[in-house]
Amino acid sequence: MTLKNKRYFWIQLTQDFFKSKEMKLLRKIAGGDTHTIIYLKMMLISLEDGGRIYYDGLADNLAEELSLVIDENTEDIKITLIFLESKGLLTKKSDRDYFLEQVPEMVGSETASARRVRKFRENKLALQCNNDETKRNGDIDKEIDIDKEIDIDKDKNPIEVIVEEYQSRIAPLDGNQLEVLKEFITLDGMEAKVVQKAIGLAADNGKRNFSYIKAILTNWKNDGVLTIAAVDERERAYKESKISKRTSNKKSNVPDWSQPNYVNTTSEETKEELERRKKELLDRLETGES
Structure with a gap:
């Protein structure tokens, strides 16, 4: 599907990218700097597909086909591919589908409209820092264009x-x-x-x-x-x-042994008998009988 709003992609290398063991080994082999550049170029052409590189079969092998795209020597590309596969940085999904494992975590992107909005805001902020200058007509036109862009985005598919x-x-x-x-x-x-x-x-x-x-x-x-x-x-x-x-x-504060839902089921006859015995005990205590 073709999108009207073009998307821009870029690689965000981590600070320790060139300090990793894989990159140090790659740079140590003969022509290491060239192979490193080839690896970076491969990353760039795979960005829009999330790290995937497709072999279309136009050349005899992937290395020859890549050389047509990134303008590097075929033999140097072959050596780079062998190294990347041996270190798990490049995996082969099928005869025509390859995947660069590091790309997904390094990819950055934004739409053309977002790019214009960001640049406009950066320019606007720079202008605001200089209180001696008035806003130029060109900046007003840019702001109007951005507002139109935002309105258009509301009606997107x-x-x-x-x-x-x-x-x-x-x-x-x-x-x-x-x-x-x-x-x-x-x-x-x-x-x-x-x-x-x-x-x-x-x-x-x-x-x-x-x-x-x-x-x-x-x-x-x-x-x-x-x-x-x-x-x-x-x-x-x-x-x-x-x-x-x-x-x-x-948990309730009432202890389980208190039986809060207790119901007295003692019969009336039993109650009368208990009451009679209670009275007898009280009479004995008053008369001092044992």
């Missing part, structure tokens, strides 16, 4: 909103994953907002993977929770049940 939500909060979304999410809406009759809710719950709980989101949606579908109202009601009922459970678990 629900599927586009889901894609943007997933890619901004979880990771790049591939075609197969998108089709699964769409089926919850088109085949199961689930509201698009319910899918967005599941994505948000996963992100808030630090579960940034597709399987977790799919499990949430499957559970809701099986329970007939297909609308956002039903999801909210489910959350409300769950919270109330937790409060009720905590209340019921509170």
